[in-house]
Amino acid sequence: MNLVISSIPEITADWLTSALRRHGALPQGQVLSVTAKPHDHHMGYVSETIAHLTPHYSAEAPASAPRHLLWKYYNNHDGAVEVSFYNIVATLPEPVPGVIPCYEAMYDPESGESHCLLDDLSATHRIPLPRARVLAGEGVPTPQQLEQIMDSLARFHAYWWQHPLLGTVPDTLEVRWWYRDREHFDKHILRRQNNWAAFLSQEGDTLPPKLHQLYEHALANLPGLWEHYFAPRVTNFHQLTLANGDGYFNQYLCPTSNVADSAYLIDFQEISANFGANDLVYLLPTFWSQEQRYEQSREEQALRRYHQTLCAHGVTDYTWDDLMTDYRLMITLMIFVPVWDQTEGSPREYWWLKMRCLTAAYQDLECAKLFEA
Secondary structure, eight states: OOOOOOSGGGOOHHHHHHHHHHHTSOSSSOEEEEEEEEOOGGGSOOSSEEEEEEEEEOTTSOTTSOSOEEEEEEOTTTTHHHHHHHHHHHTSSSOOTTBOOEEEEEEOTTTOOEEEEEEOOTTTEEOSOOHHHHHTTOOOOOHHHHHHHHHHHHHHHHHHTTOTTTTSSTTTTSBOGGGSSHHHHHHHHHHHHHHHHHHHHHHGGGSOHHHHHHHHHHHHHGGGHIIIIIHHHHTTTTTOEEEOSSOOGGGEEEESSTTSOOOEEOOOTTOEEEOHHHHHHHHTTSSOOHHHHHGGGHHHHHHHHHHHHHHHTTOOSOOHHHHHHHHHHHHHHHTTHHHHHHHTTOOHHHHHHHHHHHHHHHHHTTGGGGGGO
């Protein structure tokens, strides 16, 4: 029997009753009926099949039973890691900060299908930036939203900081494959070399000479980063945490009013043990221009708030300078992501904006000096 719910017609009152009962959210009573509304993708999610569920309970159901739920379905094994993550979270003794409560997460390795049943926060939370605004160069959330995201991310990272579970679950809690060990790191560099060659064959004539030189220099020096920066950290998870791994602003839900509590992370398909700064680089310099980063010291203020919150929630022996070194290190790797984007067929408006922003940050923060250590 396939335990994965793969279509909206399969979302029945009996299934929902059983799922909530297994979780402990419906100790008595039952779901009499359920209204399922397909998700409007303009609200943020784009890669999954999603429906908003409104269960209607019998009189015996407790008032604490969830009133609004979100069903997410993946195929092609896309949801395997996310399901694994939610099931790990379910075994922990306390709620993980910034994670939406999950009532069921199922994955069928044979079919590749999976589903997650989550609290639906759409009445109180929204993604801070739609994709269209980001591509228009307007990728800066409100000051309040930025603070909420920094706080939520820092609390999440603090919870998982050097956590004893890191490294114990393949694909989910392992170090990101880019630098899991020397073999993986070398393969990652080879991949970037191949991406660069393919990029040049298509866009080499359009690339400014200074950017061409920047990439050639960085690519030639990447191998030297292993011994000094990666090997001492990834072999024993020193100052590593669990990171979203694809954490753009549309991977967060921010409160729409002061009534709601905090921001939440969503979509854990790329999660891994990682440098916390990896998530910060996806958020801040990837789509921010130099002017946007410098305006009112926006980038520095966001990073300082993150660091202060991280330390306030139990992280010790991780200084501001440590964070900035990690931030520069992750930017150095991230400048090659828009190159890969182009080779994968992304439109120029996407990868060129990304490339301009990341390489500007790479130069402003003097990331090339990392190669001199």
